[in-house]
Amino acid sequence: MTTLECDYQIKLLWEEDALQRNIAHGRGKAPARKREVAQLVEQPLAYRVSEYEFCNTTTSDFDAMYWNSPSSLGIDDEDDSDVEEVVRATGLKCIPVPPHSPYLGSDAFLLDYYISELSPKCSLSRINNPYLYTLLPVAFEFEPLRNALLAAAANELRLQQHGEFEKLALKLRDAAIRGLRAHLQTAEMDWRGLAVMLMFCFYDISDGCAPSWITHHKMALKMLDRLRANSKTDTSLKALCEIYFVAHEVMGQTAWENPSPVRDLLWIPHNPQEIDVLTGCSRQLLSIIHRISSLAQRIRQNTFxxxxxxxxxKSALIQELLTLHQVPASGSNDLNVVQTVAEAKRLAALIYLEEKLPVVGFPEPRQIDPTAIVQDLLEVLSGLPLHNAATLWPLFVLGVSRFTTHDQLMIVLSRLLCLEQSRPLGSICHARRIVQGHAGDSPLSIDRYQTSKARISLA
Incomplete structure (x- = not known):
């Protein structure tokens, strides 16, 4: 063993001794700890406290992160291991939850997925997202809605090629149905129950546009009419339920072959020109589209x-659409996307009007050029992301319009296919099939074509 000589006269000192004697270590300068401590003490307490975040957790919160708690929904061990494997494979992190939280085990993972992945896809604004800031607080206190939200998250994962979540989605949905039924048996109808119906429609539309969504939607409209007259609640929950169900009815009427009688629209007091972040258009535009459908129905019934x-x-409606001014909600972010989607829907409404309200045997002064509007709409859509689901209705209107050329129709089909690949929802799938059948590029049978139209969702 070779001994090393000390060429630099190295001396070992205790740190406290060096501090007292003001001796520097190595290449460093003389320590100034006392001065730094004095500066920290002089800082305001509020400034220092704002740097800390407190989280009340225990080891059980992290142990239960990838599997269900004993109080969960009765999923067996085999299902449990499947869910655990998928959760780890996705790479998504589960947010830690305190012991008193109703979200434990796989529920905590689904909650995190709902917050970070699903809800941002359903709103044009991250700041004013009602799926987060309206529904989630209610779900924390109302178990049927909580189960419905988690079921929607599990079903979305199933649609994203994670079939292991299918059974969990069905069990959560069944739990929500049982919970809502028990709630309605022991209490009066309220807006929380209507919010559960909203999530049932959400689930059914995602799940292949199952016919049950029409049943839930009709029932929800009856509940909406009753609650408007008899109850009071938070304005944001009212507004969300109203815009969701009314928009689905208005947009659905534009596609359904045998629509139900068009109802009069009654809005809760609200700025009619404000762009809703769920529908991507204003209530005023929805009202105009509704009036177009009403006139089209009167034409079919020969009541003119x-x-x-x-x-x-017709001239009055065209003038309203040409002069319509839609404004984003205060505090909205992504203003360019919000305004572009609203403009696309305004142009689509003009095409829909020309399509549904022909004036036969009467000299009609041309107020608008439908072929030019089709081109304008395609240019507006080109400025939006291919995965933006709010473009579904404008694309559908273009896809079934007689004013769209074959080349333009191929562009529409290409965008619908991209939309479906990014998010394989039943509503998008049905819209793409109908447009493809309209183009003559699909062996779609007539019966299947009509059935798809009968339950399609375009909102």
């Missing part, structure tokens, strides 16, 4: 006395 009456009403 003369074409001049139709021409007068």
């Amino acid at each position: 006395r003369a074409n001049d009456q139709l021409l007068s009403e």
Whole structure:
């Protein structure tokens, strides 16, 4: 063993001794700890406290992160291991939750997925997202809604090729149905129950546009009419339920072959020109589209006395659409996307009007050029991301319009296919099939074509 000589006269000192004697270590300068401590003490307490975050957790919160708690929904060990494996494979992290939280085990993972992945896809604004800031606080206190939200998250994972979540999604949905039924048996109908119906429609539309969504939607409209007259609650929950169900009815009427009688629209007091972050358009535009569908229904029923009456009403609607000014909600972010989607839907409404309200056998002054509007709409859509689901209705209107050329139709089909690949929802799938059948590029049978239209969702 070779001994090393000390060429630099190295001396070992205790740190406290060096501090007292003001001796520097190595290449460092003389320590100034006392001065730094004095500066920290002089800082305001509020400034220092703001740097800390406190989280009340225990080891059990992290142990239960990837599997269900004993109080969960009765999923067996085999299902449990499947869920655990998928959770780890996705790479998504589960947020730690305190012991008193209703979200434990796999529920905590689904909650995290709902917050970080699912809800941002359903709103044009990250700041004013009602799926987060309206529904989630209610779900924390109302178990049926909580189960419905988690079921929607599990079903979304299933749609993203994680079939292991299918059974969990069904069990959560069944738990929500049982919970809502028990709630309605022991209490009066309220807006929380209607919010559960909203999530049932959400689930059914995602799940292949199952026919049950029409049943839930009709029931929800009856509940909405009753609650408007008889109850009071938080304005944001009212507004969310109203815009969701009314928008689905209005947009659905534009596609359904045998629509139900068009109802009169009644809005809760609200700025009619404000762009809703769920629908991507204003309530005023929805009202105009609703009136177009109502006129189209009257044409089918031959209730017009003369074409001049139709021409007068059509001209008034065109003028309203040409002068319509839609404004984003205060505090909204992504203003460019919000305004672009709203403009796309305004242009689509003009095409829909020309498609549904022909004036036959009467000289009609041309107020707009539908072919030019089709091109304008395609240019507006080109400025939006391919995965933006709010473009579904404008794409559908273009896809079934007689004013769209074959080349333009191929662009529409390409965007619908990209939309479906990014998020394989039943509503997008049905819209793409109908447009493909309209283009003659699909062996879609007539019966299947009509069935798809009967339950399609375009909101």
